[in-house]
Amino acid sequence: MSSTPPSLASLYREYTGFFREHGFDSPEVEAAYLLSDVSGVSHTLIPFSDSIPDTDALRCAEERLRRRLAGEPYQYICGWAAFxxxxxxxxxxxxxxxxxxxxxxxxxxxxxxxxxxxxxxxxxxxxxxxxxxxxxxxxxxxxxxxxxxxxxxxxxxxxxxxxxxxxxxxxxxxxxxxxxxxxxxxxxxxxxxxxxxxxxxxxxxxxxxxxxxxxxxxxxxxxxxxxxxxxxxxxxxxxxxxxxxxxxxxxxxxxxxxxxxxxxxxxxxxxxxxxxxxx
CATH class of the missing domain: 3.40.50.150 (Vaccinia Virus protein VP39)
Structure with a gap:
């Protein structure tokens, strides 16, 4: 990761690339929802957002990315499922x-x-x-x-x-x-x-x-x-x-x-x- 604080849009591009490299079916969706969940910004706005997540949010995003790339269900990572x-x-x-x-x-x-x-x-x-x-x-x-x-x-x-x-x-x-x-x-x-x-x-x-x-x-x-x-x-x-x-x-x-x-x-x-x- 760059030492310069990244925007949500730049993280979105980076995370999308990681998901694509790991063979995920919908890398853009995976990246958008992960970043939306830690930032509170709508997943539809993530690809265009100049907002810079704080240190805690960035650390949380990186940890969730690591777990998701290992195959863990996202519902387990975030702790809930909609039904x-x-x-x-x-x-x-x-x-x-x-x-x-x-x-x-x-x-x-x-x-x-x-x-x-x-x-x-x-x-x-x-x-x-x-x-x-x-x-x-x-x-x-x-x-x-x-x-x-x-x-x-x-x-x-x-x-x-x-x-x-x-x-x-x-x-x-x-x-x-x-x-x-x-x-x-x-x-x-x-x-x-x-x-x-x-x-x-x-x-x-x-x-x-x-x-x-x-x-x-x-x-x-x-x-x-x-x-x-x-x-x-x-x-x-x-x-x-x-x-x-x-x-x-x-x-x-x-x-x-x-x-x-x-x-x-x-x-x-x-x-x-x-x-x-x-x-």
């Missing part, structure tokens, strides 16, 4: 919420009755359950999480978002809610086959928790379990909604062949992404 109307704290030990999962929340909202009872299995950061509670104050919302690390992130987000009415329980799928019944159960469970690990982006493969990504039996083990076990936790005509891999739909429909209704819905890219069924 629908929420800003969720995230970090090592919990899955970073994806845009596809925002669509799952839309599907849940379409079937959750007024004043209905909802439960999320495997809540991770709490993204689905906390969004439901935030957007539907009338709903009774519960969630489970097996991983102690992820559970801690969900508890932090519940506290930070002042959504204490959401019941969080540590445990496997529905086991913490034995003898309870819900109108809707939903989950974004691990559905990637371990055989696919090498093909994943480095920021996913080397950083996000494997227990939140991979499942046995070609990624189907937990999805099959959810379909088999959900009827024990659902009210009559209750719904189960799952995020799934794009090739898993036919198998899951076969698993649910005794349900009164089951279908596969697509995501924003036209890929099969959601199992939707009612008992």
């Amino acid at each position: 629908r109307e929420l800003r969720l704290s995230v970090g090592p030990g919990c899955l970073i919420p994806r845009p596809e999962t925002e669509l799952l929340v839309d599907r849940i909202l379409s079937v959750l009755p007024r004043g209905g009872r909802f439960c999320e299995w495997g809540t991770g950061s709490g993204a689905i359950a906390l969004s439901l509670a935030f957007e539907r104050p009338d709903a009774d919302v519960s969630a489970s999480e097996l991983s102690p690390d992820a559970f801690a992130w969900a508890e932090k987000n519940r506290t930070d978002l002042q959504l204490s009415r959401v019941r969080l329980r540590q445990g496997d799928l529905g086991s913490p809610f034995k003898d309870e019944r819900f109108d809707v159960i939903a989950a974004n469970l691990p559905y990637i086959s371990p055989d696919e690990k090498a093909s994943l982006p480095v920021n996913v493969r080397d950083w996000e928790p494997p227990e939140a990504l991979f499942a046995d039996r070609n990624g189907l083990a937990l999805l099959d379990r959810a379909i088999r076990e959900a009827p024990d936790y659902l009210n009559p005509r209750g719904w189960l909604l799952l995020e799934i891999g794009e090739t898993q739909g036919p198998h899951l429909l076969e698993t649910a062949k005794r349900w009164s209704h089951a279908e596969i819905a697509k995501d924003q890219y036209g890929a099969d992404r959601f199992f939707i069924g009612t008992v």
